[in-house]
Amino acid sequence: MSSAQALEQLPPASVRIAIDALGGDHGSAVVVDGALLALDSDPLLSVLLVGPPSALRDLLDSIAATGRSVPLGRIDIVEALEGVPMGADPAAAVRARRGTSVRVAAELVQRGRADAFLSAGQTAAALAAATFVLGRLRGITRPALAVVLPALAGPVVLLDAGAGTGMTADLLVQHALAGACYAEALGIDQPRVGLLTVGGEAGKGDATRREAHELLEALPLRYVGPVEGHDLSSGRHADVVVTDGFTGNVALKALEGAVAWTAHHLGERYGDPGPARALIADISHSEFAAGMLVGVAGVSVVAHGSADAGAIAAAAALAALAARTGLVDRTGSRLAELVAARRYEMGLRT
Template identity: 50%
Template sequence: MARVALDLLGGDGAPGVVADAVAALDLDALDIDLVLVGPTNLAIELLAARGIDISERPRLTILSAASGVPMDGDPLAYVRAHPESSVMVAAAAVSAGQVDAWVSVGHSGASVAAAVLSCGRVDGMSRPALAVVLPSTQSPVVLVDVGASPEATANVLAQFAMAGWCYATALGIADPAVGLLNIGSETGKGDSLRLAAHILMQDRLPALGVRYAGSVEGHDVASGARAQVIVTDGFTGNVLLKGIEGAVRWAAQQMALAYGDPRPARAVVAGTATGDFAAGMLLGVNGITVIGHGAGRPNEIAACIRLAARAAKTDLIGLTQRTFSTLLERIK
């Protein structure tokens, strides 16, 4: 069983689209206790409009929160000044042990800030990283970081590598290899950051039993052959991810035009918006935090909830903490 808090007020279509996601879930079949975080009366009204009487749903409860987070302004300053906001209440519930994980499809910067402030960072992680799982021809690929930390040092990239390896392992990817995203796979390629990070990863990862594939290129993200965890700074990762999203949309449009039938293209796009591919997992904080796309539809939000529950059941946080404890002992 996993207990998951869901931000009712986050997302472009909130709160209605979030309530739609809740209505679509079979909590008993998933073995999830879901806590909806937002104004109590609003939550009750939204659920009732969808035929849900919360008094008859023991696995569905409400945790009161006063407000969401506006998209403009400084997210860190806002959540610090508003502990009653939905993201802070949800993250605090994880920190207090009331729930095992939390999900938001709202302001990603506010979600990162709330998680760090409430849950704290894993010992050995200087900065958080946002990881996404991408489909590929051979194996799912964990891409980390895609935006939580736009700037990174070589040491931070080495930390991201270990955190990404823990996530891939928790997802059931067998013996994942780690690769460093670069402009070429040959020795000596890359800028000073990539060269320094390569040296650190080459030294640290094998000592911890982690396969290191060296430098990989952008096309390796789509193949999954050389590495199943691909590491980069948040700026580069975010640019790459959005480029992939645009390419998928373009390919889907061309497929629909070529075959005169949009259904196959829709199936391909839908396949990247469910399951493990639905959202970002915030790595390096002491609490499972899933951040979904702001424009997420009900099925995508439901997939975020399932992903959060899966990470809780596979003890992602415990695995990460143990791995970094071993790492810190080795580099003393």
């Protein structure tokens, strides 16, 4: 089920999204264009554009001058004069520079002025802003980046796709719970959860994954056991696949490369690259175009740095979906149940 389809099944609810207008490889014009596309498709959506006010007003004026509708009543501009500097450590910059656009966007969520924030800037900067400003949910040691893959049998949620590289069995369990909640928000009923390893049989993988396998079997999840890399693109065995951030990011980039290779060679083979390019555009302008930072105490969406306007709009729709489905509260409740169960097992009653 796509984000748009899932939204159609929800009761109407107004949502406000803070958008980092200085994030992304293509500049503020593309981000603003994407925000307007999102407003066109969702009449209950409003946005807070975070960036230099004069530059953003000039952009909106120039767009309106072309005759395009600009719903100013649903657009506010919030001042932020700088993005994360090139070459700077993203986490350090977000913490040290209060006026960075991604940090200001996260603070709007913290203060209740926005229901979610969206950035197409560096993932590390968005993660730092979300963690530093919004904080982690109880039971989460480190948030994960969850991405949705267009598998053959239906979408597959992959996490961690690059928020962190180190991994423990406990982190894998936390992320499995958070990933299942995210899949439910996307409209997947009773999602099947798999642990990415080098084989589909129990006992496969390193000591960390074997320990995680035992822990996951004891949880109130629809855990299907170990899964392999090909399950990411088939979707036949699992709806949620959990792994460490290093492995997840390598797997994601490998899949992106495979899609690009296939599209190129289809065009060469049949002399018409149009259909392959159209397929890639469809994927880029859907919920597959953005990642969700799960485990933070606020809806935080990261679009690809190379996102065009359509991909920005799709990322905004994903943020609206997460806000309307109560993703953060749902994840927090599930994690609280896990924490309580573990404390009980340890003999702690409070």
